[in-house]
Amino acid sequence: MVDQKELINAVKETVSREDVRYIVGYEEGTYGFETAPSFAYTSDDARKFIFNPLCTKNLVVYPILEEKLPLKREEQEDDRKIGIVVKGCDSRALVQILQEKGLKRENLVLIGIPCTGVVNTKKIKDKFPNQTEYTDVKEEKNHYVFSIEESVQKIPKKELLADVCKECEYPNPVIFDILIGEETEVETEPTYIEVREFEEKSLSEKWEYWKKHFENCIRCYACREACPLCYCKTCMADFLDPQWIRRSVDLSENTAWNIMRAFHLAGRCVSCGECERACPAEIPLMKLNKVLEKEIRELYDYTAGLDPEEKTLFGTFNPDDPEEFIM
Amino acid sequence: MKANPYLPSLAIIEGVKEEVEGNRAIKTFRLAFQDDKKKNFSFIPGQCVMISLFGSGECMFAISSSPTQKDYIEVSVMKHGKVTSALHKLEKGDTLGVRGPYGNNFDVEGWKKRNLIFIGGGIGQAPLRSVINYILDNREDYGNIDIIYGARTSADLCYKDEFVELEKRNDVKAHLSIDVDEEHWEKYVGFVPDNLLEVNPAPENAIAITCGPPIMIHYVIQNLLKLGFKEEQIYTTLEMRMKCGIGICGRCNIGNLYVCKDGPVFSYDQLKELQGDI
Amino acid sequence: MENAIISKEKLPELFTQIIAKNKLFAPVKENGFSLFKEVEKASEIDTSYVNTRVPPKSIIFKQTETLFHFTPGKKGNVEKIPEENEKIVIYAIRTCDAKAFALLDPVFIGDFEDPYYSARRRNSVLIGLSCNNPGPACFCTSFDDSPASIEYVDILFTDLGYKYYIEGNSEIGKKFLEDHKTLFDAASGEDQKSRDKVEREAIGKIKRTMKLTGIVEKLDGMFDHPIWYESARKCIGCGTCTYLCPTCHCFDMQDESTLNKGARIRVWDSCMYPEYTHHASGHNPRPARMNRVRNRVYHKFNYFPKNTEVFGCTGCSRCIEYCSANIDIIEIINKIGEVKE
């Protein structure tokens, strides 16, 4: 459980520093079980900051989304630091970006939050579909506690916990400047049970499953935009010449896009689950990310987003990498 | 039942003229219609056409020839993106699709008897060339004509040979400029807005028409106001990324107007009222 | 025939009759969410939804549409495609989505007529289904509509438990009721009362309001207000709001071809992408997310009313509900209303 006061004080203190431009954190959303990203420019703004199991969003996208607009005459670039409130997975995404030199560590201040898992907002919305008021959810002894129309609800954690959090190995930030509260104990060793079960199916069963999902893809690219690791200046999908993927929305192009997205995250995905949360067509994108994560771990003993100094998976090799399939 | 606005008519390239070579190459294509559009295609200077090269895509271009020239239309194309690069590979005899004409036009009727100042930069001269040629063909209806035109280098100037012809005439004044000094260049060196101040046209009974890169238009308008031009005396023609050309696809809006349908010609007082990103 | 009722047992028979002569589009539940699909059997239809994920505009204004065929290359040629003339029935469309068609009509059938949209629109019958359980962010009442408005549909169904109350609106709707009248019973005054009660209850469930008085004029003076930076900071630029919006109509046109045949297609596009307005020269009139979010709000609440005298929003709440950064259009508009000039 994160102490709200401690968080706010830390943010206040950090944002008051001269070398800090702003801090991204969470605030109460506008309705129901939503939380929203919050930007603190002054210590006054920090009062809005919260952290609870509804704070799902990976805020690491914000520093990479920052647009570098042409400066006006005599205008100086603001190179002060950006602060981010990070959970375990968010911090790993950042490590991965640092590894790829997408951002510089010295331009960031990290307020780490030991996470105990976040809620799957879709599930909670389905359970209480008519909740218009913002509802604060608290975690108490393996239960989520919140009140709906003055009656207190107590729901077992495992019913509402987001799927990606169930097998989370790194709930504690791997890099941070300030840590709020006690580190969470890690109990789980990932089993990849869901992926393994799916792998048992026959090829045609698998394709039937994905076909159904890919047909629903509307190619809004929300998965890409929400992902903190999709930060290419121009995405391959947006190239016109050569056009890797046609713009028409059909099974072939949708599949190509989804292969491309998953592949470009191989060895980079940190399992924050943001793509799946953002997908309006509810494609189980994490399944694709997870299978690659599992294979990479088994074949190359590699885990993404742990050490900023490490080389990227595809940027390095081992002469003894498995090659049974090569003729 | 109206005609399908997305269907292009076929046109044959009758000639290709290389205006500028190099990285920012510019070519002028002369197009003649193949079907019944041959007879019923008419336009007023300032209007645009959608040119498609089948398989590459479609782009909006200002017609750069005058409507007094009935047999063909001309468009000048700078090589920049996917479609324009493909267009630049075409030769005489190849087929293109043409839709249009689209958009509004310069008020050539309303400008009769007035002095006209044209201020163009780079490829921005293309739509101006249409009006200029129209007006030269109806020379007696109009007052003094000044043409201020500039480009980055002398090699980047479009319609060079036409300017040679213009300079020979005594009823038109052409003021050419280049941005950076070169050997053998005896005319003005400097940006187009500065050349405008140099030429110093009188605002009385005058209309100023400008087209060029956004930043040039910005400073030209400022300088015109400095010279005493009123907002309604200044006209510009804009460009935007366009797809449908008929005000549906949404991308070319400035405020509630679409450049493809309600533009591309705007007077400055109109433009000032519009809330939108240009 | 004007007002009638149909018992739920007879409903499959009605669908069978419709399917025999028309293409029937109705909501189905797939992979855990609802969407409009062409249905072949009455049993596929699932009306237990608030609103479908992708709006039914996708039936009339398809996400991917072939405009015409061509022969690619230097010696190209154009080949028209035959006009679609199939009769379309859209069942269980919500009033907010039906209103969207009323908003899109002047766009697609204005100075120029979009033949693909207009052909389908002409051939379609909209059967509305009153929304008895509006979602938590719904706000159609802010536009003086109700979850059971009849103006925008040809026929309106209202669920009264074991039967549906049916009202015909347009000529097409009345004729449609006449054609299938063997399945209907006359509606009594009692039915009328329970229908009104259902509507009142549904309106009561809508808790959120967008304050729209004077917003068009207010926006006129707010183009450079800092509120746009504040609202757009959260935006991740994903475009979900526009793809799921029933009134967004932007599209991209592209050529697709093999060596010897090709087609010009159009696909939905979104003003939330930087590429959308990016000129080939490199200039971008809307380079920042601030410009793009501002454009979206202005388009719905300033440009649309200026051009067609109605707001370009129907209150379906999709853009609020599926935004992953909780950008709330109600909040933005209400904030604008509160700004002191």
Add this chain to the structure above:
Amino acid sequence: MKDFEPKIIGFLCTWCSYAGADLAGTSRIQYPSNIRIIRVMCSGRVNPMFVVNALQQGADGVLIGGCHPGDCHYQHGNYQARRRITMMKKLLEFLGIEPDRVRMTWVSAAEGRKFAQVIEEVTEDIRKLGPMKQVRRKNEW
């Protein structure tokens, strides 16, 4: 599917596999004509999207040929290609697309005979798999 002749795209590295193919030709070794060769500078240049794109546009199988481990003209391009193609195959398998449609081989400039054998084997394997269905572009507008 007796008459099915698979189309296979071969991305061959210019230094080894392409030279191997050349040798097979000049040595007049017979091999199936199902392969269409695209020469690339290094197997490491093969972007996995090349593979997907080939399958979309009409290929029934894709073969990537590189130098033997340790022999890469650019030191380690083939090692990096190996990791990528391994992951690509795993991903395709998970999606229900036959991973055997994507093959990889090490052929040196001296192995004309091996090249012919590889092509024969790949052609037969892909013939058994039948035409690519899942991601093929329909091109029916």
